Amino acid sequence: MSQPAFESKVKVQYLPEQSQPPEGPFAFAYTVTIVNRGDVVAQLIARQWLVSNSHGQTEEVRGLAVVGHQPLLQPGESFEYTSWTRIDTPTGQMRGTFFCMTEDARPFEAEVAPFELVYPGALH
Numbered sequence: 770m771s772q773p774a775f776e777s778k779v780k781v782q783y784l785p786e787q788s789q790p791p792e793g794p795f796a797f798a799y800t801v802t803i804v805n806r807g808d809v810v811a812q813l814i815a816r817q818w819l820v821s822n823s824h825g826q827t828e829e830v831r832g833l834a835v836v837g838h839q840p841l842l843q844p845g846e847s848f849e850y851t852s853w854t855r856i857d858t859p860t861g862q863m864r865g866t867f868f869c870m871t872e873d874a875r876p877f878e879a880e881v882a883p884f885e886l887v888y889p890g891a892l893h
Contacts, residue, residue: 773871774807775842775879779863783889784853790890794855797886801835802849803867803879805842811877812841813848815868820886822858830854835867859891 780800787796805811818830833839840848854863865881 771809771871772807773809773811773869773875773877774805775811775813775867775869776804776806777867777879777881778802778804779881779884781884781886783887787853787855788888790859790888793857793859795857795859795861795886795888796853796855798851798853799863799884800849800851801881802847803840803842804847805844808844810841810843810872811869812839812872813867813869813879814839816865817868818854818863818865820854820856820861820863822856822861824858841872854886856886859888861886 782798784796784798815833816835819827821827836850862883862885864883867879869877
């Protein structure tokens with residue numbers, strides 16, 4: 770049986786113009802590249818992000834699509850998008866899940882590994 774598999778990479782960039790150090794908030798852009806590593810056509814339907822500050826407080830963000838798109842990816846194809854988030858501490862972390870569907874209507878999830886949100890001034 771064919772197997773679906775989405776893989777993702779994330780690049781993070783601090784947004785000084787949207788941030789207010791030293792008290793916060795601190796804003797970050799993140800660019801996600803999603804690659805269909807499976808052998809079936811599949812579509813990204815929805816996403817869930819868990820955004821945590823350095824105090825362990827976590828906000829859940831859920832919704833349909835990513836930046837207004839529900840990309841349909843052939844095997845080997847990729848989709849890239851950029852979004853942003855804000856936290857109230859100089860450091861934090863994000864992790865996520867993409868909820869996906871194969872073209873024959875089999876649901877699957879693709880995890881996004883945790884990645885760090887770090888205000889450059891927080892590094893000693």
